[in-house]
Amino acid sequence: IPVDPFDLVIFGGTGDLARRKILPGLYRRYYDGQMPEEARIIGAARSEMDADGFRDFVRGALDEFVTKRHDKKMVDAFLAKLDYVAVDAKGTGGWDALAKTMRDGVVKAYYFSVGPALFGDIADRLHEHGITDDDARIVVEKPFGHNLETARALNATLAAHFDETQIYRIDHYLGKETVQNLMAVRFGNMLFEPLWNAQYVDHIQITVSETVGVGGRGEYYDKSGAMRDMVQNHLMQLLCLTAMEPPSRYDPDAVRDEKLKVIRALETTGHDDIVRGQYKSREESYLEDVDNPGSITESFIAMKVRIANWRWNGTPFYLRTGKRMKERVSEIVVRFKEPPHSIFEEDTGQSANELTIRLQPNEGMDLTVTIKEPGPGGMRLIDVPLDMTFAEALGEEAADVPDAYERLIMDVIRGNQTLFMRGDEVEAAWAWTDPIIEDWTRREDRPYPYEPGSTGPEEAMILMHRDRRRWRELR
């Protein structure tokens, strides 16, 4: 279904995110017929160039990042929708021209694909030049602050000119197909929700492991580390959607209210329940990648988190994420408790049910169930997977879902904030993260080294073994 006609301005339109994600994503939505003919995309950045120059830039981006659906005619038609205005965020240059370009009677959306230091300036300029209306939307990217204080300041800056209903804070993990499917599975079936609590769930694991290192983004990353770069936002969002109470409706505030309650119920994680790591071998090291030989920033983190509420009291959540690990995988594993009593004498192989929700790769779900091993050998039990890989269950085409960014941008145009973070959510997440990071700073805590291409430091395994549990293996 096509969205309403819009003018989408991308500040930082010639930047890396625009080139890799935003513009290719918009093209794919156009190709799939979701973008109305009247839609326009306006690049805005400091560089002096004309619309044709911007089109050349975008053509290059599409050639590089669009593999499926690349069609010359469609690309030309898409490029015809583009325009460009050079603007100076700190000065007055270009803003009158931008104001003239914007049309009345269409949805106006402004994507701030720039560093947070410019958010305030751009918001001020838009306001001064009267280019926004009550229905205009702004889209902002992480990092949304560096801690609670800076996040509050950013929220205040945006709130000076925009209502919360106009602000779309992107966490691209919320745009991933399986993340939404998590809600569908939990609240669209009778099967899971009655068991989704401390009485039946032993523990939950959330893993986001990456094979890439931090090369190229060293300067940003070294100031952030895995905690700020991944845990405070992406893993936190996955945790919230897994742990939250059923919202009364699938509606932006109903969903976000429930997520906020989870964050507020998080206990501060003690030092003993956290393992930090930094990849290091003779050939490749984090320290060289960030060009900071004394850095004690973590590129890996594993932690045990507790949610202090009725539903989850006694069921820990284990989170882990890292760069330069063995495998690229994002998944949530819900490990159920073992049956309270075994009636079988030869109780081999029987273990607890495990529901795995795979975000990437091979998006889908997998539930292990215990059955009798077929054959005359008596009552021997084995675990078998009930595997639902979307591509297999629904066909490759149905599983060829939009990338997170394209889905989220279309939601902005539709005015649906469900998959965007509300200001209070972001602040609550920082309020939980800050004391943990402050504690490391106080202790001058040093991360454990781990081999690139491994599953992280040994200590992360011990964190689990201590509780007589195991991480799901990275293959």
Ligand code: BG6
């Ligand atoms: C970004 C982080 O937000 O998410 C990166 O800044 C990380 O460090 C990326 O690599 C992971 O996203 P995805 O979609 O590739 O899992």
